[in-house]
Structure formats: C-alpha cells, structure tokens
Amino acid sequence: MKLICISDTHGRHREVELEAADMIVHAGDMSELGTKEQIQDFIEWFSSLNYQYKILVAGNHDFFFEQATSREIKRMIPKDITYLCDSGVEIEGIKFWGSPVQPWYHNWAFNRSLKNICRHWNEIPNDTDILITHVPPQHILDQNKRAESCGCPQLTKRVRDVKPHYHIFGHIHESYGVIEKDGTTYVNSSNLDFLYEYANQPIIIDVNP
Numbered sequence: 001m002k003l004i005c006i007s008d009t010h011g012r013h014r015e016v017e018l019e020a021a022d023m024i025v026h027a028g029d030m031s032e033l034g035t036k037e038q039i040q041d042f043i044e045w046f047s048s049l050n051y052q053y054k055i056l057v058a059g060n061h062d063f064f065f066e067q068a069t070s071r072e073i074k075r076m077i078p079k080d081i082t083y084l085c086d087s088g089v090e091i092e093g094i095k096f097w098g099s100p101v102q103p104w105y106h107n108w109a110f111n112r113s114l115k116n117i118c119r120h121w122n123e124i125p126n127d128t129d130i131l132i133t134h135v136p137p138q139h140i141l142d143q144n145k146r147a148e149s150c151g152c153p154q155l156t157k158r159v160r161d162v163k164p165h166y167h168i169f170g171h172i173h174e175s176y177g178v179i180e181k182d183g184t185t186y187v188n189s190s191n192l193d194f195l196y197e198y199a200n201q202p203i204i205i206d207v208n209p
Contacts, residue, residue, distance in 0.1 A: 001022045001023060001091075001092060001094065001206070001207045001208075001209070002020075002021040002022045002023070002204065002205075002206055002207075003021060003022070003023045003024070003025055003130075003204070003205045003206075003207055004018060004019060004021040004023070004024050004025070004051075004202045004203070004204055005024075005025050005027065005168050005187050005189035005202060005203045005204070005205065006018075006024065006025070006026050006027075006189055006191055006202045006203075007026060007027035007028060007029065007059075007134075007168075007169070007170025007171075007188075007189040007190050007191065008027075008028070008029040008059065008170040008171065008173055008189075008190040008191055008192050009026070009029070009030055009042075009191050009192065010029055010030075010031065010032045010061065010192055010196055011030075011031055011032040011038055011041075011042070012191075012192065012196075012198055013030065013042055013045050013046070014045060015198045016191055016198070016202060017201060017202070018049065018202060019202065019204065021051060021204065022051065022052050022053060023051055023052065023053035023054070023055065023091070024046075024049060024051045024053075024054050024055070025055045025056075025132060025168055025189075026046065026055070026056050026057065027057050027059070027132055027133070027134055027168050027169050027170045027171075027189055028057045028058050028059025028060070028061075028062065028100055028133075028134030028169075028170055028171065029059030029060065029061045029062060029134065029170060029171070030042040030046075030056070030058075030059070030061075030062060031061055031062050031064075032061060033061070033063070034061050034062045034063030034064050034065075034109060035063075035064065036064050036068075038064075039062065039064045039065070039076070040076065043076060043077065043078070043081070046081060047078045047080055047081055053082070053091055054080060054081045054082065055081075055082045055084060055089070055096060055098065055132065056077075056081055056082065056083050056084070057083075057084050057085070057098040057099065057100055057132045057133070057134060058083075058085065058100040058109070058110065058134070059100060059109070059110075059134040059170065059171065060100075060102050060105070060108035060109050060110055060111070060134060060171070061108070061109065062100070062109055063109045065085070065100065065109070066100075066109040066110055067109075082096075084096065084097065084098025084099070084132060085098065085099070085100060086098075086099050086101075086120055086123055088125060088128070092209055093209035094129045094130060094207060094209045095125065095127055095128055095129045095130070096128070096129070096130045096131075096132060097124050097125060097128045097130075097131050097132070098131075098132040098133070099120055099121075099123075099124070099132075099133050099134075100133075100134050101117055101120045101133075101134075101135070102117075102134060102135040102152065102171065103117060103135065103152050110134070114152075114153075114154065117152065117154055117155075118154050121152075121154055121155055121157075121158040122158070124158055124162055125162075126161070126162055128162050128164045129164055129165050129166070129207070129209075130164060130165060130166045130167075130168065130207065131159065131162070131164040131166070131167045131168070132167075132168045132169070133155065133167070133168075133169045134169060134170060134171050135150075135151060135152050135155065135169060135171050136150070136151035136152070136155075136169045136170075136171060136172055136175065136186075136188060137151045137152060137153075137155045137156035137159050137167070137169075137186070138151035138152055138153040138155070138156045139151060139156065140156070140179065140181065140186050141169075141172070141175040141176075141177055141179060141186055141188035142171075142172050142175055142188075143172065143174065143175050144172055144174050144175075144194070145174050145194050150171070150172050151172070159184060160182065163182070163183055163184060164184055165183075165184065165185065165207070166184065166185050166186075166187060166205060166207065167184055167185070167186050167187065168187045168189060169186075169187070169188055169189075170188060170189055170190040171190070172188065172190065173190040173192050173193050173194045173196075173200075174193070174194050175188050175190075176188050176189070176190045176191075176193075176199075176200040178203060178205075185205065187203050187205065189202065189203045
C-alpha cells in the first residue's frame, strides 16, 4: 500500500502538491484557529481527494475537535474519512492507531500534563503497524528553530515498546523529514515551515501488510 503523508497545513491545504497513492494520512493541525468553519472547509477538501482511504488525526490548533460532542464530529466526518482520536482501524491487514494529544503547552487543544498523558500512550496496542500522532517522540525529528527538543518523552518510551513499522507525526515544522531507528521509520510530514509558509512536499511511504 502506498501512503502519502501530510501534516500542519494550517488552512493552506489547497496549496499542497499531491501525488497518486492508495491512502492519504493527515497528522493534525489542519486549521489555523480551529473554528468549525475552518475545520469544515478542510474536511470538504479532504473528502474530495481521489484516494481510496483517508485517515485524519487532529492537532493542537484544531480546537473544534476537542470542544465538539462526538455526535457533532460524527455528523461532520463523511464516511470516506477515518477520524482517529485515541482509536484505531485495520485496513487491508494494516493496523493503524491515532492520537491528537500533546504535552501541556500554553492553551492549545488536546494538552495533557506529563503525568496524565501516559494513559493515552498506554492505549496504543502492542500490535500497531502504523502509529499516527500529532506530537513527535522526544529527540526524534522534534527540534524547533532554537534547537530545543519539543517531543514527548513518554511517547518515546511507548514507541520503543510497541515498535510500530512507521510513526507519522508533525507539530514541529522545522524538523520535517524521515529517519529510521531501531526498526521504526519516523516521518515528520509538516508541510509548512516555522513561518507558516508552504515549504515541504508530502512524504510517500510504501507499506507491506
């Protein structure tokens, strides 16, 4: 299965240069301010894309997904999009798990204290093939422009235990790229740079079930 990975489009999704693939994955921050209108615009665009499968995880800018009821979200998400929020799905024998949470930082959406965030990471099944989070694990494609490590240390520990084949995320625009470590391929698919200008192309990965 060919996956195209995008993230951190912040309302500029129509500028993203997409290629053919079987699935598209968005790892959060689809909006700038997280309003219902901005989210709806993104969902309509995402649903219109010509991919057999579409997976979506929210990010810290996407306030609507944290504030809305599950019924409101269900009404907004069309059937051709799989929205993951501390939940998983199996597609063609590949097991995906997605979560939007991040360590507490100012008043962003899906903030969790380092003490409470572990319960979210502990929900990640041990047989996960592809993990999708908004935040990176600590020390892996997580440095900002000041060379500060902004990832989650508890997530690093959980990923080491689970050992997914791929871990897709965004959040830290400056650390866009792909690295492989200890059997897991890490993908920071942020499309905008730290000035919120479109700068980075979607990342393509090939997955075998």
